[in-house]
Amino acid sequence: MEMPDPDAAILSRKANVVDRLQAVLPKGSVIHETTELRAYECDALTAYTCPPLCAVLPGSTEEVAAVLSICHEEGVPVVPRGAGTSLAGGALATADAVMLGTARLNAVLETSFDDRYIRVQAGRTNLSVTGAVEDEGFFYAPDPSSQLACAIAGNIAMNSGGAHCLKYGVTTNNLLGVKMVLMDGTVTEIGGAHLDAGSYDLLGLICGSEGQLGVVTEATLRILHKPEGARPVLMGYDSSEVAGQVVTEIIKAGVLPVAIEFMDRPCIEACEAFAKAGYPMCEALLIVEVEGSDAEIDAQLGRITEIAARHEPVELREARDADEAGRIWLGRKSAFGAMGQINDYMCLDGTIPVSELPHVLRRIGELAQDYGLAVANVFHAGDGNMHPLILYNANTPGEQEKCEALGADILRLCVEVGGCLTGEHGVGIEKRDLMLVQYDAPDLEAQMAVKDVFDPAWLLNAAKVFPLSVSASRRAA
Amino acid sequence: MTPTTEADLAEIIGHASGPLRIAGGGTRSCGTPAPAELLSTSGLRGITLHEPGALTLVARAGTPVSEVRAALRAENQRLAFEPMDHRALLGTTGEPTIGGVVAGNVSGPRRIAVGAARDFMLGVRVVDGAGRILKNGGRVMKNVTGYDLVRLMTGSHGTLGVLSEVSLKVLPDVESAATLTLSGLSDAQAVEALSAALGSPFEVTGAAHDPEAGKTCLRIEGFADSVTYRAGRLQERLAPFGPVEVHAGKDATAATWAAIRDVTDFADRAGDVWRLSVRPSDAPALVARSGAETVRYDWGGGLVWLLMPEGTDLRANLGPFQGHATLIRAGEATRRALPVFQPENPVLARLSAGLRSKFDPRGILNPGVMA
Ligand SMILES: Cc1cc2nc3c(=O)[nH]c(=O)nc-3n(C[C@H](O)[C@H](O)[C@H](O)COP(=O)(O)OP(=O)(O)OC[C@H]3O[C@@H](n4cnc5c(N)ncnc54)[C@H](O)[C@@H]3O)c2cc1C
Numbered sequence: 001m002e003m004p005d006p007d008a009a010i011l012s013r014k015a016n017v018v019d020r021l022q023a024v025l026p027k028g029s030v031i032h033e034t035t036e037l038r039a040y041e042c043d044a045l046t047a048y049t050c051p052p053l054c055a056v057l058p059g060s061t062e063e064v065a066a067v068l069s070i071c072h073e074e075g076v077p078v079v080p081r082g083a084g085t086s087l088a089g090g091a092l093a094t095a096d097a098v099m100l101g102t103a104r105l106n107a108v109l110e111t112s113f114d115d116r117y118i119r120v121q122a123g124r125t126n127l128s129v130t131g132a133v134e135d136e137g138f139f140y141a142p143d144p145s146s147q148l149a150c151a152i153a154g155n156i157a158m159n160s161g162g163a164h165c166l167k168y169g170v171t172t173n174n175l176l177g178v179k180m181v182l183m184d185g186t187v188t189e190i191g192g193a194h195l196d197a198g199s200y201d202l203l204g205l206i207c208g209s210e211g212q213l214g215v216v217t218e219a220t221l222r223i224l225h226k227p228e229g230a231r232p233v234l235m236g237y238d239s240s241e242v243a244g245q246v247v248t249e250i251i252k253a254g255v256l257p258v259a260i261e262f263m264d265r266p267c268i269e270a271c272e273a274f275a276k277a278g279y280p281m282c283e284a285l286l287i288v289e290v291e292g293s294d295a296e297i298d299a300q301l302g303r304i305t306e307i308a309a310r311h312e313p314v315e316l317r318e319a320r321d322a323d324e325a326g327r328i329w330l331g332r333k334s335a336f337g338a339m340g341q342i343n344d345y346m347c348l349d350g351t352i353p354v355s356e357l358p359h360v361l362r363r364i365g366e367l368a369q370d371y372g373l374a375v376a377n378v379f380h381a382g383d384g385n386m387h388p389l390i391l392y393n394a395n396t397p398g399e400q401e402k403c404e405a406l407g408a409d410i411l412r413l414c415v416e417v418g419g420c421l422t423g424e425h426g427v428g429i430e431k432r433d434l435m436l437v438q439y440d441a442p443d444l445e446a447q448m449a450v451k452d453v454f455d456p457a458w459l460l461n462a463a464k465v466f467p468l469s470v471s472a473s474r475r476a477a
Numbered sequence: 478m479t480p481t482t483e484a485d486l487a488e489i490i491g492h493a494s495g496p497l498r499i500a501g502g503g504t505r506s507c508g509t510p511a512p513a514e515l516l517s518t519s520g521l522r523g524i525t526l527h528e529p530g531a532l533t534l535v536a537r538a539g540t541p542v543s544e545v546r547a548a549l550r551a552e553n554q555r556l557a558f559e560p561m562d563h564r565a566l567l568g569t570t571g572e573p574t575i576g577g578v579v580a581g582n583v584s585g586p587r588r589i590a591v592g593a594a595r596d597f598m599l600g601v602r603v604v605d606g607a608g609r610i611l612k613n614g615g616r617v618m619k620n621v622t623g624y625d626l627v628r629l630m631t632g633s634h635g636t637l638g639v640l641s642e643v644s645l646k647v648l649p650d651v652e653s654a655a656t657l658t659l660s661g662l663s664d665a666q667a668v669e670a671l672s673a674a675l676g677s678p679f680e681v682t683g684a685a686h687d688p689e690a691g692k693t694c695l696r697i698e699g700f701a702d703s704v705t706y707r708a709g710r711l712q713e714r715l716a717p718f719g720p721v722e723v724h725a726g727k728d729a730t731a732a733t734w735a736a737i738r739d740v741t742d743f744a745d746r747a748g749d750v751w752r753l754s755v756r757p758s759d760a761p762a763l764v765a766r767s768g769a770e771t772v773r774y775d776w777g778g779g780l781v782w783l784l785m786p787e788g789t790d791l792r793a794n795l796g797p798f799q800g801h802a803t804l805i806r807a808g809e810a811t812r813r814a815l816p817v818f819q820p821e822n823p824v825l826a827r828l829s830a831g832l833r834s835k836f837d838p839r840g841i842l843n844p845g846v847m848a
Contacts, residue, residue: 112756113676114669114672114757114758115672115756115757116672116675116676117756137678138676158621159621159625161619165619169592169596170619172596172625172628182824186824187824188824189822190825192756192799193756193799194754194755194756194779194799194800194801195588195589195593195754195776195780196582196584196588196593196595196632196754197582197632197801198754198800198801198802198803198818198819198821199801199818199819199821199825199829199847200629200632200633200637200829200832200847201582201595201628201629201631201632201633202629202825202828202829204595204625204627204628204629204631205624205625205626205628205629207625207628208621208624208625209625225676225677225678226678227678228678247530248530248531249530251530251531251532251649252529252530252552252553252649253649254553254649254650254651254652254700256648256649292703293706295702295706296700296702296703296706299700299702299703300700351617351618351619351620352617353528353531353533353616353617354531355528355530355531380619383617383618383619384531384617384618384619385618385619418615418616418617419615419617420617420620420622421622422620422621422622423617423618423619423621424619424621425621426621427621427622427623431622435622435623438615438622439612439622439623442609442611443611443612443613443623444623445609446605446609446611446613446626446835446836447613447623447624449835449836450624450626450629450832450835451624452831452835453831453832453835454828454831465623465624
C-alpha cells in the first residue's frame with residue numbers, strides 16, 4: 001500500500017513544530033522522541049507502519065483547537081487517533097504528520113436516564129460508556145468486538161457496527177450529537193440531546209467520515225435500558241445454502257433476533273481447536289440470539305427452532321441458562337484470537353445481499369483455491385456483513401501480496417453481487433484503491449467536494465479513503 | 478417537466494437555465510420557494526427491487542408511498558419509521574411519494590424507538606444541480622464505503638440534488654399491538670411517565686401526550702403474548718401516575734397512532750403549525766413560554782407540535798434553547814417573515830452553504846426552500 005512521500009520541508013521544521021505545540025499543551029502532552037513514537041507507528045492493520053512526526057495528547061476541546069490552529073498555520077498534516085484498533089489503516093500516520101491522540105479525552109460529562117443519553121469525551125472507550133450507565137440498567141448499543149479497547153471517536157469516524165446491530169443499528173443510528181474541531185481550529189457543535197437535524201444532516205455526514213472532516217472531541221450518545229434477558233440458540237447444517245435459507249426464513253417470520261452469526265467449517269475447526277466450545281463439525285454454524293423476558297425468549301426461540309428443525313440440522317442446541325449461553329458464544333467470540341494462533345490473517349468486511357450468501361461463499365472457496373490460500377468465514381449473517389479471514393504467513397516472501405490480491409478479488413465479488421467493499425471497518429488505506437470498483441469518478445468527486453468544504457487544504461487524514469491518484473491534485477494544492 | 482428516466486432528469490437539470498422547484502406528489506409546500514419552473518419526479522415511478530428476506534426495497538423516487546406500502550403489506554412488512562401523511566394537516570391533495578418522504582426525512586411516532594427515515598436509508602441515486610448523476614450507499618444493510626451522502630441527501634429537501642432512486646431497509650409487520658392510556662396528567666407529569674416507559678426494557682414504540690384531552694398514550698407491538706406481558710409490566714411500572722387502561726387490538730391501535738402521526742387534530746383549526754425537536758424533559762417548560770394555543774407531544778416529549786396564533790415568531794418566544802423549531806404550516810406572509818428552518822450557528826451555516834455551492838453551484842435547486 002503506497003503512502004504519499006513526506007514533505008521534506010516539514011521534516012526539517014520538526015523542532016519548531018514541536019516547540020509550538022509544547023507551548024500550548026501541558027507538560028508531557030507532546031511525544032517526539034523516536035523510541036516513544038513507536039507506540040504510534042501503526043493501528044491494527046499491522047502490516048503497515050510509519051511513526052508520525054510527533055504525537056500530541058490534548059486533554060480538552062480547547063487544546064485540540066490550539067493544536068489544529070498551529071498545524072493549520074504551519075501546513076502540517078494531522079492524523080487523528082482513537083485507540084488504534086482500525087483494521088483498515090485509518091489511523092496510520094505519514095512521517096510528516098502530527099498524530100492527535102484522544103487518550104486523555106475520556107471523561108463522562110453528563111448522563112440523563114430520563115432523556116436517555118450520555119455525553120462523553122470522545123476518547124472514552126466503547127465498553128466504558130456502557131460501564132458508566134449499567135448500574136442503572138442501561139447500555140450503549142453498538143458493540144464492536146473491539147469494544148474493550150476502541151474509542152467512541154474511532155467508532156464515530158468509522159461508523160462502527162457490532163454483533164447486535166441487526167436490532168439496534170450501528171453508530172450513526174445511536175449518535176445524537178458531537179462537538180468537533182475543524183482543521184482551522186474552529187469549534188462547533190452538531191446535534192445534541194434532541195433528535196434529528198434542523199437543517200442538513202451534518203451529523204450523519206460526520207459519522208463515517210474517517211477523521212477527514214474534523215476532530216471529534218465530545219459525543220452525545222443514545223442509551224437504552226437493557227433487555228430483561230437474552231439467550232442464543234446454536235444450529236449446524238451440512239451446507240451453507242441451507243443455513244442461508246434458514247436465516248432468510250427467520251427474518252421473514254417476523255422474529256427480529258438481536259444477532260445472527262455465521263461460521264463456516266474452517267472457522268469452526270479453528271475455534272474448536274482454540275476454545276473447545278463443543279461446536280459440531282459441519283459446513284455452516286449459526287448462532288441466533290433473541291431478547292426479552294424468559295417467556296418471550298422461549299416463544300421466540302420456539303419459532304426459530306421450528307424453522308431450524310425443518311431444514312434437518314446436524315445440531316440444534318438451545319441455551320437453557322447463562323452458562324450454556326456463554327458456551328455457545330465462546331467459540332464465536334474467540335474466532336479472531338483462534339485464527340491469530342494458527343496464522344497471520346487479514347480480515348475483510350464486505351457486505352452482500354443475504355440472498356447471495358451461498359453463491360458468494362462458493363466463489364470465495366474457488367478464489368481461495370486459485371490463490372492457494374485458506375479462507376475462513378465468520379460473519380453477521382442477518383445483515384450480510386461478511387468477515388472472510390484470509391490466512392497467510394507474513395514471513396513467506398510474496399505471501400502478503402498474494403493475500404492482498406485475493407482480498408481485493410473477494411471485495412470485487414461483493415460489489416459485483418450488489419454489495420459493498422466495507423460494512424463496518426471503513427476504507428482507510430486498505431480499500432482506498434478499490435473505491436473505483438464500487439463508485440464512479442463523479443461519485444468520488446462529490447465525496448471529495450465535501451472534504452473541500454470542511455478541510456480545504458486537505459491536511460486532515462488526507463491519504464485515506466480516496467485512491468491517491470484521484471486525490472493527488474487536492475493534496476498537492 | 479416530468480422526466481420518466483434518470484437520464485432525462487439529468488438532461489433537464491444540466492440544461493436548466495433558471496431555478497427549478499422540485500415536487501414529488503406536491504403534498505407539502507415548504508419554505509419560501511422563489512418563482513421557478515416545476516420539475517416533478519412523478520414520472521420516475523416503480524419499485525425496482527423488493528427482497529423480503531433481505532429486508533430491502535428499492536424504488537424510483539416518484540413511486541407513491543401507497544404503492545410501496547401495498548408491496549410491503551403483501552409480504553407482511555412495513556416502513557417501520559411510519560412516515561406521516563401531511564395532506565390533512567396542510568390541506569393539500571396529491572399523492573405522497575417515497576422520494577418526498579426521504580427528501581423531507583419524514584418520520585412518525587415510531588421514530589423514538591426505531592429511528593427516522595434517515596435511519597432506514599441504505600442508498601440513493603441523485604442528480605445534483607450540475608446535472609451529474611451520483612450514487613451513494615447501496616442496497617445492503619451495512620455499508621461504510623466512503624462518505625455517507627445518503628444521510629446528507631435525506632432531509633435536504635431537494636436543495637442538494639433531485640433523488641431519482643432510494644433504497645430502504647424495511648421490517649416485518651407485527652402480529653399484535655396495544656395502546657396504553659393514562660389520564661389527567663400535567664405536561665410535566667406526562668413527559669415523566671413517558672420517560673419511565675421509554676426507559677424500561679418493554680420496548681415502547683410510541684409515546685405521546687395530548688394536553689387538551691388529558692390523555693397520555695403508549696404503544697407496544699409484537700407477538701400477542703409478548704404484548705400482553707409488556708402491557709402488564711408497564712401498568713405496574715406506571716402505577717404511580719394513576720390507572721393505566723389497555724386497549725388491545727392491532728387495527729384500533731393503528732388508527733390511534735395514525736391520528737397522532739398526522740396531527741389530524743390541528744387539521745381544521747386556524748393558526749400556524751410549528752414542529753419542535755427538543756430534549757424531552759425540556760419540553761414542558763418550553764411549551765409554557767411558547768405562546769401556543771395548544772400542543773401535542775410525541776416521541777416521549779422530544780417532538781412537540783404547536784398550534785400558534787398566526788404570524789407569531791415561536792423562536793422569539795422561546796429564547797435560546799437546545800434543539801430546533803420548524804415552521805410547518807403558515808400563510809405566505811409569515812413564511813416570508815420567518816425562517817422556516819431553525820437558523821444554524823454561524824459555523825454550520827457556513828458549512829451548509831459550502832455544501833450547497835458544491836452540489837448546486839448555480840443555486841437552481843429549490844432556491845429559498847432551505848436558505
Ligand atoms: C479484534 C478487533 C475486532 C474488531 N471488531 C469490530 C467490529 O465488530 N465492528 C466494527 O465496526 N469494527 C471492529 N473493529 C475495527 C475497529 O475496532 C473500529 O474501526 C473502531 O471503531 C476503531 O476505533 P479506534 O478508537 O481504535 O480508532 P482508531 O483505529 O484510532 O482510528 C480509526 C479512525 O478514526 C479516526 N479518528 C480517531 N479519533 C478521531 C477523532 N477524535 N476525530 C475524528 N476522527 C478520529 C482515525 O483517524 C481513523 O481514521 C475491530 C478491530 C479489531 C482489532
